[in-house]
Amino acid sequence: MMNLSIIIIGDEILIGQVTDTNSGAIARTFGPMGWEIAGVHTVPDDADAIRDAVCAALERSQLVICTGGLGPTKDDITKRVLCGIFGGPMVRDEAVTENIRRVFALRGLQMNELTAAQADVPQSCSVIQNRLGTAPIMWFERDGRVLVSMPGVPFETEGMLPEVAARVGRFFGSDDHLMHRCLMVGSVTESALAQRLASIEDAIPPQLHLAYLPTPGLIRLRLDGRGTDKAALESQMEHAVAQLKAAIGANLRYDGDATAAQIAIEACRRAGLTMGSAESCTGGTIASRITAVAGCSDVFLGTVVSYSNAVKQNLLDVGASTLEEHGAVSREVVTQMACGARRALGCDCAVATSGIAGPGGGTPQKPVGTVWIAAATPERVVTRELNLPGNRARVIDRAATEALLLLVETLG
Amino acid sequence: MMNLSIIIIGDEILIGQVTDTNSGAIARTFGPMGWEIAGVHTVPDDADAIRDAVCAALERSQLVICTGGLGPTKDDITKRVLCGIFGGPMVRDEAVTENIRRVFALRGLQMNELTAAQADVPQSCSVIQNRLGTAPIMWFERDGRVLVSMPGVPFETEGMLPEVAARVGRFFGSDDHLMHRCLMVGSVTESALAQRLASIEDAIPPQLHLAYLPTPGLIRLRLDGRGTDKAALESQMEHAVAQLKAAIGANLRYDGDATAAQIAIEACRRAGLTMGSAESCTGGTIASRITAVAGCSDVFLGTVVSYSNAVKQNLLDVGASTLEEHGAVSREVVTQMACGARRALGCDCAVATSGIAGPGGGTPQKPVGTVWIAAATPERVVTRELNLPGNRARVIDRAATEALLLLVETLG
Numbered sequence: 001m002m003n004l005s006i007i008i009i010g011d012e013i014l015i016g017q018v019t020d021t022n023s024g025a026i027a028r029t030f031g032p033m034g035w036e037i038a039g040v041h042t043v044p045d046d047a048d049a050i051r052d053a054v055c056a057a058l059e060r061s062q063l064v065i066c067t068g069g070l071g072p073t074k075d076d077i078t079k080r081v082l083c084g085i086f087g088g089p090m091v092r093d094e095a096v097t098e099n100i101r102r103v104f105a106l107r108g109l110q111m112n113e114l115t116a117a118q119a120d121v122p123q124s125c126s127v128i129q130n131r132l133g134t135a136p137i138m139w140f141e142r143d144g145r146v147l148v149s150m151p152g153v154p155f156e157t158e159g160m161l162p163e164v165a166a167r168v169g170r171f172f173g174s175d176d177h178l179m180h181r182c183l184m185v186g187s188v189t190e191s192a193l194a195q196r197l198a199s200i201e202d203a204i205p206p207q208l209h210l211a212y213l214p215t216p217g218l219i220r221l222r223l224d225g226r227g228t229d230k231a232a233l234e235s236q237m238e239h240a241v242a243q244l245k246a247a248i249g250a251n252l253r254y255d256g257d258a259t260a261a262q263i264a265i266e267a268c269r270r271a272g273l274t275m276g277s278a279e280s281c282t283g284g285t286i287a288s289r290i291t292a293v294a295g296c297s298d299v300f301l302g303t304v305v306s307y308s309n310a311v312k313q314n315l316l317d318v319g320a321s322t323l324e325e326h327g328a329v330s331r332e333v334v335t336q337m338a339c340g341a342r343r344a345l346g347c348d349c350a351v352a353t354s355g356i357a358g359p360g361g362g363t364p365q366k367p368v369g370t371v372w373i374a375a376a377t378p379e380r381v382v383t384r385e386l387n388l389p390g391n392r393a394r395v396i397d398r399a400a401t402e403a404l405l406l407l408v409e410t411l412g
Numbered sequence: 413m414m415n416l417s418i419i420i421i422g423d424e425i426l427i428g429q430v431t432d433t434n435s436g437a438i439a440r441t442f443g444p445m446g447w448e449i450a451g452v453h454t455v456p457d458d459a460d461a462i463r464d465a466v467c468a469a470l471e472r473s474q475l476v477i478c479t480g481g482l483g484p485t486k487d488d489i490t491k492r493v494l495c496g497i498f499g500g501p502m503v504r505d506e507a508v509t510e511n512i513r514r515v516f517a518l519r520g521l522q523m524n525e526l527t528a529a530q531a532d533v534p535q536s537c538s539v540i541q542n543r544l545g546t547a548p549i550m551w552f553e554r555d556g557r558v559l560v561s562m563p564g565v566p567f568e569t570e571g572m573l574p575e576v577a578a579r580v581g582r583f584f585g586s587d588d589h590l591m592h593r594c595l596m597v598g599s600v601t602e603s604a605l606a607q608r609l610a611s612i613e614d615a616i617p618p619q620l621h622l623a624y625l626p627t628p629g630l631i632r633l634r635l636d637g638r639g640t641d642k643a644a645l646e647s648q649m650e651h652a653v654a655q656l657k658a659a660i661g662a663n664l665r666y667d668g669d670a671t672a673a674q675i676a677i678e679a680c681r682r683a684g685l686t687m688g689s690a691e692s693c694t695g696g697t698i699a700s701r702i703t704a705v706a707g708c709s710d711v712f713l714g715t716v717v718s719y720s721n722a723v724k725q726n727l728l729d730v731g732a733s734t735l736e737e738h739g740a741v742s743r744e745v746v747t748q749m750a751c752g753a754r755r756a757l758g759c760d761c762a763v764a765t766s767g768i769a770g771p772g773g774g775t776p777q778k779p780v781g782t783v784w785i786a787a788a789t790p791e792r793v794v795t796r797e798l799n800l801p802g803n804r805a806r807v808i809d810r811a812a813t814e815a816l817l818l819l820v821e822t823l824g
Contacts, residue, residue: 014449016439017625019431023454027428037426039461042435042452049451155803213429276723283703284696287717291695294771294804302723305699305715307708311688311757315716315727345723359706391567392706 002172003038004030005057009068009078010152011045022067022150025158029165032180034226035063045069050081054147062145063168068152070118070135079138082149083122086140090120093127093136100134125149128163132156137164146171177233179225181241182257185248186405190214193221193251200243205236210244216394217401218253218260253408260404261289261296264351267408268299273348273377275407277303278316278341280328281355281371285400301347306337316340329354329366331374331383338376349377349411351403355386357395371399375407382410414584415450416442417469421480421490422564423457434479434562434569441573444592444636445581447475457481462493466559474557475580480564482530482547491550494561495534498552502532505539505548512546537561540575544568549576558583589645591637593653594669597660598817602626605633605663612655617648622656628806629813630665630672665820672816673701673708676763679820680711685760685789687819689715690728690753692740693767693783697812713759718749728752741766741778743786743795750788761789761823763815767798769807783811787819794822 006026012018023040031037038061043049050069057064069078083090096119104111118134121127128137128148135151137160148164150157185193190212194201201210207227213220223240227233245252254263268275277286287303290296304315309328312318317340318333326332334354341350355371362368369388374381386402388395418438424430435452443449450473455461462481469476481490495502508531516523530546533539540549540560547563549572560576562569597605602624606613613622619639625632635652639645657664666675680687689698699715702708716727721740724730729752730745738744746766753762767783774780781800786793798814800807 008452013436014439014452015443016436016449017623019433019436021431024425024428024431027426031427037456039456039465040420040426040452040454042454044449044451053451155806279696279699281703282700284691284699284715284717285703287691287696288694288700288808291697291717291719291769292805292808294769297719301720302727303696303715303717303719304727305696305703305717307703307715308713308758311714314758315714315756344727346720346726357703357706393704394567396700396704 001034001036002062003036003060004063004065005038005061006040007050007053007057007064007066008040008042009045009050009066010042013042013068014044021154022152022157025154025161026065026067029161030063030168032224033165033169033178034174034176045077047077047081050078051085054081054085058142058145058147062172064145064147065150065164066147067150067157070149070151078149079120079122082138082140082147083124086122086124086142086147088123091123093119093121095129096121096127096136099129099131099136103134128160128167130156130160132159139167175228176226177228177230179233179237181223181237183221183223183241183244183248183252184254184256184258184263185219185221185251186217186253186409188219188251190219193219193248197244197247200240200247204240207233208236208240210240215401216398217405220257221248222257253405259289259293260401261286262293264404264407265290265293265296265299267411268349271411273299273411274301274346275299275349275351276301276341276345276347277350277403278337278352279303279305280307280312280337280353281357282353282396282400282403283307285396286351286353286403289400289404302345304341304344312337312340315344317343327366329356329370329372331372331385334372334374335376335381335383338374338381342376349375349407351375351407353399353403355395355399357392357399359392369395371395371402373399373403373406375403375410377407377410380410382406413446413448414474415448415472416475416477417450417473418452419462419465419469419476419478420452420454421457421462421478422454425454425480426456433566434564437566437570437573438477438479441577442475442580445577445590446586446588446638457489459489459493462490463497466493466497470554470557470559474584476557476559477562477576478559479562479569482561482563490561491532491534494550494552494559495536498534498536498554500535503535505531505533507541508533508539508548511541511543511548515546540572540579542568542572544571551579587640588638589640589642591645591649593635593649595633595635595653595656595660595664596666596668596670596675597631597633597663598629598665599821600631600663602631605631605660609656609659612652612659616652619645620648620652622652627813628810629817632669633660634669665817671701671705672813673698674705676816676819677702677705677708677711679823680761683823685711685823686713686758687711687761687763688713688753688757688759689762689815690749690764691715691717692719692724692749692765693769694765694808694812694815695719697808698763698765698815701812701816714757716753716756724749724752727756729755739778741768741782741784743784743797746784746786747788747793747795750786750793754788761787761819763787763819765811765815767807767811769804769811771804781807783807783814785811785815785818787815787822789819789822792822794818
C-alpha cells in the first residue's frame with residue numbers, strides 16, 4: 001500500500017492559536033483513494049525544521065503534502081526551503097502573477113510588491129493554479145515520488161484538494177476502482193451496533209472495508225471498496241450495503257453521508273413540509289446547524305430561542321401553570337414549545353428542546369444532562385427524555401442532534 | 413530555551429475522523445511557561461510508529477507529552493510501547509484500580525476485566541491520578557528528560573493539564589514568575605494595529621513578549637512576561653499594558669481574554685441590561701455562541717431566527733412595504749428587526765443580522781458577503797454594512813462576531 005505523509009507548517013498552529021483542520025481534510029480525501037496515512041508532522045516556520053520534516057517524509061512516503069508557509073510575509077519560508085531541496089532558481093511565473101491580479105481585483109485590492117513576490121516559484125516545480133487565493137500550489141517530482149505544497153488557509157486547501165487529488169490519481173495511475181457508501185445510524189451505541197453487524201462484517205470480502213465513525217448521537221458507517229473489476233466491485237458493494245441495511249433496520253437514519261441537520265432538511269423536503277425550532281437549552285444550535293446548510297431556506301422558516309420563561313410564554317404560548325406545575329424541563333413544556341413554534345413560525349414541523357446543560361442548574365431529580373426533546377408534525381407530537389453525559393458543550397451538541405433525528409424518525 | 417515535543421496517537425485522528433485539539437491545549441499551557449514547541453507528530457495506533465516518534469522526540473526535547481492510545485481496547489498500545497522503551501515489567505496499580513472503580517461508579521457502570529487491565533502500568537513510571545477518566549496518566553524520567561503519557565479524550569487531557577504542568581514546573585525547577593495579560597481589539601485590521609503599536613512593541617523590555625492572535629473580527633493581543641523579580645515584572649507588565657491600551661484607544665473591546673459573546677454578555681451585565689437577538693443570515697449562531705457561555709441566563713432572554721420574511725413580519729413586526737422597497741438585506745429591515753426583537757423578546761438590547769451568506773443569492777448590487785447588522789439599546793439603534801470575504805461558514809461566523817461587538821460599542 002502506498003503511503004502519504006502530511007506536513008503542517010506554521011507557528012500559529014504549533015503554539016495552539018489555530019487548530020489544524022487541513023490534515024484531516026487531506027486524509028479524508030486520500031484515504032478512500034487507497035493511500036495509507038503514515039503520519040502528520042506539524043512544524044514551526046523555521047527553515048531547518050521544515051527541511052528535516054520534508055526530507056524525512058520523502059524517505060518514508062511516495063506522496064508528501066504540505067500546507068502553510070506560502071503567504072507574502074517574512075515568516076513564510078516554505079517556498080525557499082523547497083527550492084533548496086529540489087534545486088534550481090526561483091523564477092517569476094506570469095500565470096501566477098495574472099492569478100494574483102485576478103484575486104486582488106475580486107477583493108477590490110491593488111497588488112503591491114510584497115504580494116507580487118508570491119508569483120516567484122521554484123523552477124523545479126510545476127504550478128497548479130490556486131483559484132481561491134494568491135499563493136500558488138506547487139507540484140514537485142523526484143524519483144517517482146511527489147511533493148505538493150498547498151496554502152495554509154483551510155478554505156483554499158479544501159477547495160483545491162479535488163484538483164490535486166485528480167492529478168495524484170493520474171500520476172500514480174492505478175487501475176483500481178474506488179467506491180464508497182455511507183449509512184447514517186441513530187439511537188444505538190457503537191458497541192451494540194458492532195455486535196449486531198459482527199457476522200456480516202466477518203463475511204465481507206477482502207476488497208471491502210467497513211469503518212465506524214461515531215459522532216455524538218449519530219454513527220456514520222462507511223463501506224470502502226477497491227478493485228480492478230468495476231462490475232464485480234459494484235455488485236459486492238450493493239450486496240454488502242443491502243445486508244447492512246437489513247441488520248440496521250429501524251436504526252437507519254439516512255442512506256448516504258449527511259449531518260443530522262442535512263438529514264432533517266432532506267426528510268422535510270421529501271415530505272413537502274416546512275420546519276422550525278423552539279430551543280431552550282440548545283440555545284440556537286439547532287438553527288445554526290440547519291442554516292449552515294446552503295439552500296435550507298426552502299424548508300427552514302425560523303426559530304424561537306426561548307431562554308427565559310417569559311419568551312416561552314409570550315412567543316410560544318407555553319402555559320404559566322404548565323411551567324409552574326412541571327418546570328421548564330418537562331415533557332409538558334417541551335410539547336407546548338414544539339406546538340407553539342409551529343403556530344408562531346407558521347411551519348409544518350418543529351423540534352423543541354428544554355434541558356439542563358450545566359454546569360449549574362442541576363437537582364437530584366433533574367441532574368445536569370437531563371433534556372426533554374419534542375418533534376411536532378401536522379399529525380402528531382413525539383417527546384423523549386435524554387440523560388446526556390459530558391460537559392455543557394457536549395450536552396448541547398448531543399441534544400441538538402437527537403432533536404433533529406427525532407423529527408426524522410417522526411416523519412418516518 | 414527548553415523545548416517540548418508533542419505526540420498525538422490515534423488512527424481516528426490520522427484518517428481525519430476526529431480533529432486533534434489536544435496539541436493546541438498542551439501548547440497553550442506550556443508556551444507561556446517558557447517552553448518552545450518543537451513540533452507535533454501525529455502517528456497511527458502502530459507500535460513501530462509510536463516507538464519511532466517517542467524515541468525521536470526524546471532525542472530532540474527535554475519534555476515529551478503524548479496523548480491517546482490508553483483505552484481498554486486492543487488498538488490502544490501506547491502503554492506497552494512505553495513499557496518497552498523505559499524497561500521493566502507491567503504491574504497492576506492499586507490506586508489506579510480504585511480510581512477506575514470510582515469513575516465507573518459515578519457513571520453507574522460495573523468494572524469488567526477489560527477495564528480492570530487499564531490499571532496495569534509500567535513499573536518504570538509514576539502515576540498521576542486521572543480524576544476525569546479511567547486511563548492513568550504516566551510520568552517517565554530518563555537522564556533528566558521527562559515523558560508524560562496522557563489520555564486521548566480532550567475533556568480529560570484539558571482538565572488534567574494544570575496538574576501535569578505544575579509537576580513539570582517543579583521538576584524543571586525554574587524560579588521564574590510567569591504572567592500574562594490579554595486585550596481584545598476590534599474594528600481594525602491586524603496590520604493597521606501592528607503599525608499603530610510598532611513603537612511600543614520595539615520598546616518593550618526583553619522579559620515581555622507581545623503576540624497577535626487574530627480571529628475573524630476580533631484580535632487578541634497577548635502580553636507574556638517572565639522573570640525572577642516578581643514585583644519588577646508586575647510593574648513592567650502594568651506599564652506596557654497601559655501604553656498598549658492608550659494606543660489601542662477606542663478599538664479596545666475588553667481588558668482580558670474573552671470571546672465576542674462573553675464581551676457582549678459582560679457589557680450588558682455591567683449596564684444592568686438584558687439582551688436578545690434577531691437573526692436572519694447568522695441563523696442562530698449568535699444565540700448559540702451566547703448560550704455556550706455558562707450562566708448567561710441572567711442577561712440573555714432569547715432570539716428570533718427569522719429566516720423567512722413571514723417570520724420577520726409576524727414575530728418582529730418588520731413592515732411588508734419595507735421588505736418590498738428595500739429588500740431583506742438592508743439598513744431599514746435590520747433596524748426594524750432589532751427594534752422588533754426588543755419588543756417581542758422583552759429585552760433591553762438586541763442585535764440583528766440580515767445578509768447574503770452564499771454561495772447562492774448574491775446580486776451585482778448585493779454580492780455574497782453583504783451583511784447588514786444592527787444593535788439596539790434603550791437609547792438608540794446603530795447599524796453597519798459589512799462586506800465579508802470567504803465562504804458561507806466564514807461569512808456567518810464573522811457577521812455574528814461583528815454584531816456582538818457592535819452592541820458592545822453601542823453600549824460604550
